[in-house]
Amino acid sequence: MHASKIASPLAVGRNVPRKDSAEKVAGAAKYVDDLVFPGMLYGRTIRSTIPRGRIAATRLAFDQRGFVVADYRDIPGRNVVALIEDDQPFLAEREIRHTAEPILLLAHESRDLLLRAHVEIGYERENPVLDPESSPTAFKSLAIDKGEIEDGFSEADIIIEGEYRTGHQEHIYIETNGVIAVPQDGGITLLGSMQCPFYVHKALKSMLGWSDERIRVVQTETGGGFGGKEEYPSLIAGHAALLALKANRPVKIVYDRAEDMIATTKRHPAIVRHRTGVKRDGRLTAMDIDIVMDAGAYVTLSPVVLSRGAIHAAGPYRCDHVRVRGRAMMTNTPPNGAFRGFGAPQTQFAVEVHMERIAETLGIDPVKLRETNAFRPGDTTSTGQILGEDCSALDVLRRAVRRSGFRTRQRRYAGTNRGIGLALFYHGSGFTGGGEVRLASKASLGLTERGVQILVASTEIGQGTRTMHAQIVADALGVPFDDVYPVQPDTSNVPDSGPTVASRTCMVVGRILQQCAEEMKTRLGGMTPREFFAAHGPMIVTSEYEGPSGIKWDDSTYRGDAYSTYAWACDVAEVEINPDTFEVRPLKLTCVHDIGKAIHPVLVAGQIEGGTAQGIGYALIEQVVMREGSMANAQLTNYTIPTTLDTPPIDVVIVENPSRYGPHGAKGVGELPIDGPAPAIVNAVRSIGIDLREIPAVPEIVMKAIDLGKGKTDARHVPL
Amino acid sequence: MTSISVTVNGATRKHDVEPRMLLVHYLREVLGLTGTHVGCDTSQCGACCVCVDGLVVKSCTVLAVQANGSKVTTIEGMSAPGLLHPLQEAFWEEHGLQCGFCTPGMIMAADDLLRRNPTPTEEEIRAGLDGNLCRCTGYHNIVKAVQRAAGRMGQTRDTFTIDAMAGKTDEFPTPAAKH
Numbered sequence: 082m083h084a085s086k087i088a089s090p091l092a093v094g095r096n097v098p099r100k101d102s103a104e105k106v107a108g109a110a111k112y113v114d115d116l117v118f119p120g121m122l123y124g125r126t127i128r129s130t131i132p133r134g135r136i137a138a139t140r141l142a143f144d145q146r147g148f149v150v151a152d153y154r155d156i157p158g159r160n161v162v163a164l165i166e167d168d169q170p171f172l173a174e175r176e177i178r179h180t181a182e183p184i185l186l187l188a189h190e191s192r193d194l195l196l197r198a199h200v201e202i203g204y205e206r207e208n209p210v211l212d213p214e215s216s217p218t219a220f221k222s223l224a225i226d227k228g229e230i231e232d233g234f235s236e237a238d239i240i241i242e243g244e245y246r247t248g249h250q251e252h253i254y255i256e257t258n259g260v261i262a263v264p265q266d267g268g269i270t271l272l273g274s275m276q277c278p279f280y281v282h283k284a285l286k287s288m289l290g291w292s293d294e295r296i297r298v299v300q301t302e303t304g305g306g307f308g309g310k311e312e313y314p315s316l317i318a319g320h321a322a323l324l325a326l327k328a329n330r331p332v333k334i335v336y337d338r339a340e341d342m343i344a345t346t347k348r349h350p351a352i353v354r355h356r357t358g359v360k361r362d363g364r365l366t367a368m369d370i371d372i373v374m375d376a377g378a379y380v381t382l383s384p385v386v387l388s389r390g391a392i393h394a395a396g397p398y399r400c401d402h403v404r405v406r407g408r409a410m411m412t413n414t415p416p417n418g419a420f421r422g423f424g425a426p427q428t429q430f431a432v433e434v435h436m437e438r439i440a441e442t443l444g445i446d447p448v449k450l451r452e453t454n455a456f457r458p459g460d461t462t463s464t465g466q467i468l469g470e471d472c473s474a475l476d477v478l479r480r481a482v483r484r485s486g487f488r489t490r491q492r493r494y495a496g497t498n499r500g501i502g503l504a505l506f507y508h509g510s511g512f513t514g515g516g517e518v519r520l521a522s523k524a525s526l527g528l529t530e531r532g533v534q535i536l537v538a539s540t541e542i543g544q545g546t547r548t549m550h551a552q553i554v555a556d557a558l559g560v561p562f563d564d565v566y567p568v569q570p571d572t573s574n575v576p577d578s579g580p581t582v583a584s585r586t587c588m589v590v591g592r593i594l595q596q597c598a599e600e601m602k603t604r605l606g607g608m609t610p611r612e613f614f615a616a617h618g619p620m621i622v623t624s625e626y627e628g629p630s631g632i633k634w635d636d637s638t639y640r641g642d643a644y645s646t647y648a649w650a651c652d653v654a655e656v657e658i659n660p661d662t663f664e665v666r667p668l669k670l671t672c673v674h675d676i677g678k679a680i681h682p683v684l685v686a687g688q689i690e691g692g693t694a695q696g697i698g699y700a701l702i703e704q705v706v707m708r709e710g711s712m713a714n715a716q717l718t719n720y721t722i723p724t725t726l727d728t729p730p731i732d733v734v735i736v737e738n739p740s741r742y743g744p745h746g747a748k749g750v751g752e753l754p755i756d757g758p759a760p761a762i763v764n765a766v767r768s769i770g771i772d773l774r775e776i777p778a779v780p781e782i783v784m785k786a787i788d789l790g791k792g793k794t795d796a797r798h799v800p801l
Numbered sequence: 802m803t804s805i806s807v808t809v810n811g812a813t814r815k816h817d818v819e820p821r822m823l824l825v826h827y828l829r830e831v832l833g834l835t836g837t838h839v840g841c842d843t844s845q846c847g848a849c850c851v852c853v854d855g856l857v858v859k860s861c862t863v864l865a866v867q868a869n870g871s872k873v874t875t876i877e878g879m880s881a882p883g884l885l886h887p888l889q890e891a892f893w894e895e896h897g898l899q900c901g902f903c904t905p906g907m908i909m910a911a912d913d914l915l916r917r918n919p920t921p922t923e924e925e926i927r928a929g930l931d932g933n934l935c936r937c938t939g940y941h942n943i944v945k946a947v948q949r950a951a952g953r954m955g956q957t958r959d960t961f962t963i964d965a966m967a968g969k970t971d972e973f974p975t976p977a978a979k980h
Contacts, residue, residue, distance in 0.1 A: 098893065105901030106889035108836020108876030112902065115835035253936050255840045255848055256902040304838070304902030305936050338841045543900030543937045683896045683942070690939030691899065717845035717934070725927040725940045 092552040092562040093745055096683040100547040100567055104302075113259040113274045113301040118331035121261070122149065123192045124324045126334070127185035127200045128344060129177045132209035132413040132710030136175055136202060139185060143198040149188040149328040156323065158290030162315050163283055166220075169379035169416065171288055171319040177204065179378035179415045180711035181344040183316070188324040188332050209413035209710050213375040214352065218411035220376050221384035225391055225405040225639045227463050233367025233402025237358025240367075241439050245355070245431035246775040247759070249705035250348035250698075251712075252420060253722050254542075256304020258345060259335030260314060262321035268295035269322050275314040276306045276540050277580035282572045284315035285322060300570040306542040307695070308419035311582050312381055313345045342715035346418030347705060349374040349386055349409070353394070353431035358402075359439055363450045365400040368463075372407040372428060377416035383409040386417075388513055390424025392643045393756075395463045396432035397474040397507045398454040403463040414710045419582060421692065422755040425508055426699065433504040433760030434774055437767055447764070448482050451505050466642045471748070473649040473675035473738045478505050481651035484734055485671035490655060494768070498660055499668070502764025503653045506756040509644030510740070510749030511585040514634035517645075521626055523576035524593040526554060526601050528610055528620040532564035533601075535594065536621075538578040539586045540570050544751055545684035546586050552680055553591045553744045557598030560610055576623060584648070584749025587680060589626060591744040596624040629742050646740035648748040650674040652693070652757035656765040663780035663787070665701055665766055667729045670758060675736035677748035685750055686733045692754025693731050698723045700759035704777045805869040809834070810878025818865045824858075825849045827865035828875055836876035836905045840934070847933030850906035850913075851875045857913035859932075876905035879912070888912055888950040897946030899937035907933050911947045919955055923948070 104110040129136075141150065153160050153172040160174065161167040173184045184202060189195040210216045234240060260273030260281075269289075271281055278298040285296045298318070303310065317334055325332040336344070351374045358367035372391060376383035391407040436454075440447040455474040461467055481503065482488070490501045511517050525536035535554060541547045547567035555562045568574065578590045601622045605613050613620070634641035653671040658664070672689050679685040702721050706713040714720045739746020759776050766773050766783070773786045802817040809832060816831055828834045828851065837860060840848035844862040851860045852874040879886040888908045891897065898904045907930065914921060914929035921929065926947045927940070935943060 096896075099896065099898075101901065102893040102898065105898050105904050106885065106892050106908065107880070108834075108905040110901050111835070112838070114839070115829075253934075254900070254902075255846055255934060255936055256838070256900070257840070303900065304840075305900040307936070338843065543898075545899070687896055687899060687938055687942060690941050691937045692939075694939035695936065716843050717841040718843050722934060722936060723939075724932075724934060725930045725944070728940050731939055731941060 092555045093680050094682070096681060097548065097552060097562050099545065100551060101541060110302045112256055112304055113261060113272060114335045116261060116272060116301065118261065118263055121331040121333055122188040122190050122324070122328055123195050124186060124188045124321055124332045124334035125195050126183045126320060127187065129173065129180055129182040129184055129202070131177060131204050131206055132180045134177050134204045134206040136173060136177060136184065137205050138203040140201040142201050147189055147194070148198065149324055151186040151323045151327050152184070155327055156288055158288050161287065162319065163287040164312055164381060165384055166380040169381065171316060179413050181415055183320065186320050186324050188328055211412055211414065211710055213373055213410035213412050216410040216412055219408045220380045220411055221387050221409045223388060223391055223407050223639060225403065225463050227465060228402035230367055230369055230402050230404040234358045236366040238361045239442070240356060240358050241442055242356045243354070243435050243438055243774065245353045245434055247351045247427045247430055248777050249350050249417070250420060250703050251342055251705060251720060252307040252309030254305030254307060254309055257336045257338055257341040258310065258313060258317055259333070260317045260321045261331060261333045262318065262325035263331040264325045264329055268297065269325065270297040270299060271318045271322065272299045272301050273314055273318060274303045274310055275300050276310045276542055276582060278538055278540070278570050278572050279577045280312060280580060281315050281318045285318060288319045289322065298572045300540045303540060303542045307421045308423065308582065309346060310542070311419040311580060313418065338717060339715045342720065343712050344415060346381065346416055348420035349376065349383065349417040349424065349427065351390070351427035353428055355431060355435040357435065357439060359443065361443065363443055363445045363453045365398055365454050367402040368395050368400045370394045370405045372405070374409045374424070374427070375412050375414070375417060376409040377412060377414045379416040381416045381418045383417065385513065386419070386424040388424070389509070390428040392464060392509065392513065393425040393507070394428035394432060396429060396436065397456045397505055397649065399456055399460045405463060414707060421695065422752045423583065425752070426756050426759065429506045429756045430760045430776065433506065434763050437502065437764045447503065448478070448487065451478055455505060462643065464643045465640045471646050471677070471738055471740045473736060474505060474507065476738070477649050477651040477673045477675050477736060480734060480736065481653050481671055481673040484673060484732065485653035487653055498769065499655065499657045500765040500768035501653065501655045502761050502768050503651060504757045504760035504764060505651045507647045507649045508584065508749060508753040508756055510588050510646050510648060511644060512583050513643055514636055514641070517589060517626060518628040520579040522579035522590060522593060523623055523625050524578050524590055524597055525576050525621055525623040526594065526597040528601065528614055530614060532566055533558060533560060533610055535565065535567045536575045537590055537594065538570045538575050539590045540581040542581065544688060545681060546581070549587055549680045549684060550591060550594055553595050554598045557595045558602050564610065584751040584753070587747050588743035588749050591747065592742065593624050593626055595744045597622045600624065645742045646677070646748050648674065648676045648750060648753045650753055650757055652761040654758065654761035654765040656762055658766065658769055658783070663783040665762070665778060665783060667697055667762060669730050669732065670761070671732045672754065672757070673734040673736060674753060675738045676750040676753065677740045677743055678737050678746040679735050680745065680747055682735060685735055688750050689733045689754045690731050693758050694723050694728045696755045696758025697728065697762065699755070700762040700776050701778055702727070704779050803866050805866055807868050808872045810874060820864070820866055822865045823861055824863040824865050824868050825860035828860060834875050834877050838902055838905060840902065845934065846903070847910055848903050848906040850909040850933065852909055852913060857910050876908060879908065887953045891946040891950035891953070895942045895946035895949055897938070897943040903933060903935045907935065907943060911950070914947070915951055915954060920951060
């Protein structure tokens with residue numbers, strides 16, 4: 082049954098006001114750094130200044146009066162940040178694996194004295210591994226095989242190869258990371274800027290060796306996340322907790338921008354190599370793909386980032402013979418981690434630029450090449466998943482070409498310093514494979530005097546969680562939107578709805594809430610919530626995720642249904658290159674996105690506009706400069722993100738081809754928009770005749786591509 | 802310590818402060834006005850924008866002592882309790898915010914822009930807000946919000962209250978699904 086058949090929705094599909102606007106426009110919303118507790122100390126993290134080696138000696142070269150000092154010996158439980166692998170310590174004991182690795186913690190009530198305190202650390206240095214391709218250590222290797230790759234190559238008329246590179250990217254949530262730890266009554270409360278309160282809870286439980294109920298984690302208003310506040314807050318919370326327990330006073334650790342950039346996670350850099358067999362008419366016969374991701378010094382989430390990257394690596398294209406090999410390599414650099422898109426932007430950049438090169442080599446129109454190969458319902462992905470009617474690859478491609486006037490502009494720009502290019506892409510919604518079933522997320526609804534209370538661990542980080550959940554609940558229950566209200570996620574008060582990641586908050590958690598509301602409606606027995614409350618008092622309804630039937634996944638062979646549904650999109654980029662400076666300026670982006678159902682169209686468009694702007698930064702200007710394993714440009718003065726003037730008009734078109742699983746047919750939307758802008762922009766630059774295969778395409782990289790192209794006989798005329 | 806006297810949101814405040822204390826820390830930590838945020842420490846992001854004697858400044862790059870004798874307006878002073886400034890109202894209506902962290906600084910910068918140019922074009926709005934970073938929205942709804950506020954600020958009109966806004970669900974623009 083299609084959930085979208087619910088008659089005359091009251092809130093869903095309408096642009097109702099956000100639940101959190103009043104506080105945010107008034108400056109009254111409380112972010113972590115806005116909170117102060119009596120007797121509170123400030124905390125500071127002393128970090129390694131070398132990429133690899135061993136700690137030989139530490140010396141506190143300051144007057145220690147009023148200071149609290151903690152190191153690994155103060156950890157009562159396990160000195161590992163519990164996540165996928167237990168390899169990353171909260172505080173280094175002897176071994177240093179990356180620059181900015183936490184070693185020692187200080188706290189003081191005066192921030193001035195704290196910042197002036199000097200700690201000397203002596204090291205035994207070792208040679209760092211900085212190149213992922215020469216690293217001896219793979220944190221994760223995986224293989225996807227479909228068909229027989231050699232058969233595919235023997236069917237081919239021509240084989241086309243290419244190597245594509247993507248750089249680090251820093252999240253630049255405008256609010257930096259921060260946590261306050263408050264010890265009380267034999268327990269501890271952590272308040273902080275975070276996406277996943279239960280991740281922090283799990284990590285603290287392991288670090289302290291305490292039972293569940295002694296640890297409480299509360300998300301404060303959060304100034305952006307983008308994945309950067311998925312796993313890292315666990316580490317900061319551990320640090321704040323150690324200091325707070327030692328001092329028996331509240332401790333606040335808020336990173337300044339430089340520390341946040343130098344120490345916290347970033348998007349994994351990647352090198353992706355393609356070898357593709359094609360027929361002269363453009364049909365793909367074999368796709369052989371090799372992916373190397375730079376994981377950094379600890380495992381963090383790299384195995385699952387690699388996994389999502391590998392599953393999306395062949396793009397939204399039909400091909401009977403696919404071989405994908407992926408490795409996440411250890412290097413002596415700060416660990417890379419979750420970032421919107423989670424591996425898919427890297428691999429889809431590669432395949433979409435490669436598709437452009439295939440079109441150029443065959444002399445086929447790039448739209449035609451994609452039309453020939455785009456997935457249709459009934460086609461099979463590289464993991465063997467058979468796509469259903471909710472596959473919209475061809476539809477979004479055709480709409481984007483029409484909407485942008487692609488062909489007209491292609492002709493108009495020919496021979497000028499302007500170009501147009503496109504990217505067709507997709508993004509699996511929710512956790513990969515059996516992840517959602519293993520998570521077994523829960524959500525609750527409470528009936529109170531005030532109305533209907535939403536009890537979930539899903540965090541509002543700007544994307545509109547509170548508003549969108551309230552819309553779904555209001556309609557399922559048949560009550561006004563204003564009668565439904567969210568609460569701040571607090572592990573002592575809400576069930577574990579899983580992490581706020583993977584474009585799952587609407588599709589997965591929203592669906593569980595819809596089930597809660599349906600059950601509550603039954604229990605109300607025709608009464609309004611107010612009538613029921615007056616007669617019977619409060620009620621709580623809890624529901625748990627039910628894996629859709631017929632979805633099968635085998636993690637050992639990487640075969641099966643990788644995601645219950647996919648969102649589909651096509652971006653068209655128009656750019657202009659400055660012939661003097663080689664700067665690429667985007668002129669316009671047209672973004673056609675099928676996200677199943679827009680619960681709140683303006684919020685959905687906001688995700689697409691914001692994700693596209695972040696993708697433009699990824700493509701053109703956001704360059705992390707690493708020197709000896711450390712970020713050399715760790716400030717916003719020279720790591721720049723798009724401003725109002727760097728962000729061109731973005732024409733958003735929302736397509737609604739419903740999924741069977743999400744509420745009202747919704748699919749994931751948060752990550753999809755970051756997958757497309759980089760390849761679309763690079764393909765637009767390619768249309769000017771510049772053989773660009775790398776991002777960020779800062780002027781130096783563009784200049785290099787032009788210089789390399791000039792010597793080649795097959796290089797097209799560069800009108801510069 | 803240096804004695805300063807600053808009129809903040811209409812009230813005169815006198816304090817002894819360290820000469821090197823930043824204005825943003827004075828506002829946030831001494832006066833408890835936490836609507837002014839710190840985003841980058843290097844005056845790139847604009848989350849700390851406040852108005853000093855009629856001009857918008859990045860308060861992370863101004864010393865508190867430099868504000869001695871000045872009139873300072875922060876986001877908290879943009880409207881009386883329970884009321885909204887037309888810019889606040891427009892940011893709400895146009896969804897000119899997501900995480901909200903850049904919002905106060907963005908509104909202060911937009912207010913400065915509209916005082917200097919009450920009827921800006923889209924290009925002028927973009928140029929005027931180039932010193933304020935937002936990572937969530939892609940700026941489109943922020944630009945729309947400023948346009949909407951500009952249209953209203955030129956007219957005499959009833960003041961909007963927060964309560965009136967909250968009840969306005971049905972009046973919010975609901976464009977037909979974009980196809």
